[in-house]
Amino acid sequence: MSPKTVVVIGATGLQGGSVVDEFLKYPKDYRVRGLTRDASKPAALALAAKGVDVQAADLDSGCEALARAFSGANIIFALTDFWASRSKVVEIAQGKGVTDAAAMISTLEHFVWSALPDPMELSQGRFYHVHHWKSKADVTDYIRTQHSELWKKTTTVLFPNYFENCLTDPKHYLPRQVSGKLVREFPLGANTSLPNVAISDTGKLVRAVVENPQRYFEKSIAFYAQAISEGDKLAKLAKGSSRALGFAFEYQKSTPEQFRKRLEVAGMTPELSLDFTEQLLIFEFFGNVYASHDFVQAREVSWAKHTLVFVKAMPSHADDEYVQIPGLTLMTWDEFIDENREELLAKIVSANGPSRW
Numbered sequence: 614m615s616p617k618t619v620v621v622i623g624a625t626g627l628q629g630g631s632v633v634d635e636f637l638k639y640p641k642d643y644r645v646r647g648l649t650r651d652a653s654k655p656a657a658l659a660l661a662a663k664g665v666d667v668q669a670a671d672l673d674s675g676c677e678a679l680a681r682a683f684s685g686a687n688i689i690f691a692l693t694d695f696w697a698s699r700s701k702v703v704e705i706a707q708g709k710g711v712t713d714a715a716a717m718i719s720t721l722e723h724f725v726w727s728a729l730p731d732p733m734e735l736s737q738g739r740f741y742h743v744h745h746w747k748s749k750a751d752v753t754d755y756i757r758t759q760h761s762e763l764w765k766k767t768t769t770v771l772f773p774n775y776f777e778n779c780l781t782d783p784k785h786y787l788p789r790q791v792s793g794k795l796v797r798e799f800p801l802g803a804n805t806s807l808p809n810v811a812i813s814d815t816g817k818l819v820r821a822v823v824e825n826p827q828r829y830f831e832k833s834i835a836f837y838a839q840a841i842s843e844g845d846k847l848a849k850l851a852k853g854s855s856r857a858l859g860f861a862f863e864y865q866k867s868t869p870e871q872f873r874k875r876l877e878v879a880g881m882t883p884e885l886s887l888d889f890t891e892q893l894l895i896f897e898f899f900g901n902v903y904a905s906h907d908f909v910q911a912r913e914v915s916w917a918k919h920t921l922v923f924v925k926a927m928p929s930h931a932d933d934e935y936v937q938i939p940g941l942t943l944m945t946w947d948e949f950i951d952e953n954r955e956e957l958l959a960k961i962v963s964a965n966g967p968s969r970w
């Protein structure tokens with residue numbers, strides 16, 4: 614059998630880059646086409662050097678141009694990057710363009726859509742400013758309601774907080790140093806858990822899904838390795854484990870208003886700072902909403918039951934009631950610290966400027 618063609622949007626980025634790296638490991642089974650707006654930039658040239666068929670495509674260029682970039686695809690990994698435009702309108706238009714184009718591809722067997730859950734639904738209408746979730750959820754709805762044939766071949770992956778945010782955006786995700794102590798100010802209670810994953814595991818997840826397609830068509834996957842609070846996470850990094858960096862650590866809960874103001878001082882518009890804050894408050898008010906039985910669970914639930922916190926509106930269920938992805942091993946925070954210890958330490962020391970949340 615000839616190898617399947619996997620087309621990856623965002624191939625130069627974190628999610629797409631991980632998908633590219635995973636499928637490149639199996640050249641007998643897969644050919645990888647990576648899309649970028651600029652095929653001459655260093656990241657794109659590096660992909661080409663690894664054997665990726667790099668093609669230029671802009672998500673703003675409309676359905677016909679995207680269909681050309683998807684031509685002959687058997688599998689498409691599709692994302693939109695809210696933070697490139699910071700606009701819900703743009704992200705929805707891009708997502709619709711991508712799905713309209715994917716629906717035109719007669720060779721397509723599997724469409725893997727990178728998304729976030731509907732914040733209105735999850736928060737029972739309480740948090741309605743979380744635009745960068747809602748726009749992706751609206752595109753998911755668009756596929757389901759407007760492209761029924763494509764929907765039959767679609768798996769939606771709900772992404773969580775990345776461990777790697779500490780490396781790519783240390784000023785905002787690592788604690789600051791105050792008199793030799795690490796301090797993290799955050800608007801959630803010390804025990805409020807957030808779903809987290811090493812985004813470098815995206816490829817593993819996508820391959821597991823693509824290699825067992827019938828099981829995951831029309832499903833949404835909660836992609837996270839660990840539900841862990843920001844306080845616990847950074848305490849482990851600073852002092853709480855054998856892998857720690859050796860700092861004293863203090864967690865300070867700020868009010869949502871204080872947090873929003875800090876986001877604005879760090880350069881976010883008031884609208885985006887509300888968007889960013891409300892997405893966090895969903896977990897404070899409604900618990901780990903990713904642990905819903907509406908979603909296939911990517912993590913090992915039998916292991917995670919010891920760390921999961923079910924609260925308030927979230928009824929607890931027996932683990933065996935979850936639909937899970939068998940055999941998928943995802944990196945834990947401890948392992949991530951191990952792997953990135955030196956870089957984390959260097960970033961804590963260097964990221965001590967004024968732009969802090």
Ligand SMILES: NC(=O)c1ccc[n+]([C@@H]2O[C@H](COP(=O)([O-])OP(=O)(O)OC[C@H]3O[C@@H](n4cnc5c(N)ncnc54)[C@H](OP(=O)(O)O)[C@@H]3O)[C@@H](O)[C@H]2O)c1
Binds near residue numbers: 623629671778
């Ligand atoms: N960070 C988190 O914790 C987190 C959590 C959940 C969800 N997300 C979501 O993840 C998405 C970002 O994915 P990522 O983390 O992989 O981003 P990333 O590492 O910043 O990479 C963004 C990718 O998107 C591509 N891209 C951006 N605009 C494009 C356009 N107009 N046309 C074609 N390609 C375009 C870029 O390609 P070129 O520059 O090469 O063209 C790049 O490869 C966002 O929508 C965000 O909401 C993030």
